[in-house]
Amino acid sequence: MVNRCPSWEALDVGKAPPDGPAAFCADLSHTSLLAAYRAGYYPFPAPDEYARALNEVVYGDQVEEGRIPLVGDESADPYAVSWWSPDPRPVLPVSAMHLSRSLARRLRNRLPWWTSLDLGFERVVRECRTDRVPQWLTDELITSLVRLHDLGHAHSVEVWEDGDLVGGVFGLLIGPVFSMDSMFFRRPGASKVAVTDLAVRFAQAGGVLLDAQRDSPLVRSMGGALLTRQEYVRLLRSTPRDGLPMPAVTLPASRLAQPADTCSADGPATH
Incomplete structure (x- = not known):
């Protein structure tokens, strides 16, 4: 089941994978950006439609299973921006x-x-x-x-x-x-x-x-x-x-x- 969080503050970064996308969120506004950095994440926007589609192909199953959460507005395309929080x-x-x-x-x-x-x-x-x-x-x-x-x-x-x-x-x-x-x-x-x-x-x-x-x-x-x-x-x-x-x-x-x-x-x- 998809794991959707309303905000970065509601997300538990401790559960994020150590070496892959920790979340997907289309919101690149300055308020979203600052909240994400404060929570330990940084963005990697897809530079084009091919990269966006590749995110969905490679990580779509993990999103559907709830292992990679989605953050923010349900109507936005989440695969346009992956967010990372590597460990270590x-x-x-x-x-x-x-x-x-x-x-x-x-x-x-x-x-x-x-x-x-x-x-x-x-x-x-x-x-x-x-x-x-x-x-x-x-x-x-x-x-x-x-x-x-x-x-x-x-x-x-x-x-x-x-x-x-x-x-x-x-x-x-x-x-x-x-x-x-x-x-x-x-x-x-x-x-x-x-x-x-x-x-x-x-x-x-x-x-x-x-x-x-x-x-x-x-x-x-x-x-x-x-x-x-x-x-x-x-x-x-x-x-x-x-x-x-x-x-x-x-x-x-x-x-x-x-x-x-x-x-x-x-x-x-x-x-």
């Missing part, structure tokens, strides 16, 4: 973040990069969509992400070279966790610098973890670890949901190559 969850503790020796050396050798917070949120999101296959960053999802940015829930870090945007990362801030949705680079190493800069700013604001959502060699190389879903969700709920104010000053990326106790996000804007 790949995370980057902000205290353990580090750059490779080679990239740190390049920064120390006066690589002319600067980092900023929220100076180009939508630009970063759209750069993350460029040339990506599958193109899961749909127009509808981007609209909701920009709305969440306007409301102070979504943020980006940008990497600049001579005024050009060469890298960045964006995601949602949920209490002590920053859930990273995607990153991009136009220069080698720029996405790693963006993530490291985000970790420094988030740590200064009292943040604990960057949620990588999907495991990868890149995540592991930067100090990534695995956290059980139960531990991850417990952390999401451990502090008030109001956003932590990250330092917004623009700073030279070369500071990220310094020892952790001297790598500060304080100081006057210089770019």
Whole structure:
């Protein structure tokens, strides 16, 4: 029997499969998106009708048997958007973040990069969509992400070279966790610098973890670890949901190559 839940809050994430879609829900509004992230889920919209139909073919039986729940309006097509909550969850503790020796050396050798917070949120999101296959960053999802940015829930870090945007990362801030949705680079190493800069700013604001959502060699190389879903969700709920104010000053990326106790996000804007 189909398991239909009226809202993300009514769903028990502990019963979700560890390595497949945890739910289907067509609602990509900013309110649905924020509620899902707070409950431990993130979306993967089908980029086209073929991908939508494939979701139904592959997972339809599990939906009919109630093993994968449907969330929200019964009249909407649920297979257009799958939602995931992997167990274990790949995370980057902000205290353990580090750059490779080679990239740190390049920064120390006066690589002319600067980092900023929220100076180009939508630009970063759209750069993350460029040339990506599958193109899961749909127009509808981007609209909701920009709305969440306007409301102070979504943020980006940008990497600049001579005024050009060469890298960045964006995601949602949920209490002590920053859930990273995607990153991009136009220069080698720029996405790693963006993530490291985000970790420094988030740590200064009292943040604990960057949620990588999907495991990868890149995540592991930067100090990534695995956290059980139960531990991850417990952390999401451990502090008030109001956003932590990250330092917004623009700073030279070369500071990220310094020892952790001297790598500060304080100081006057210089770019």
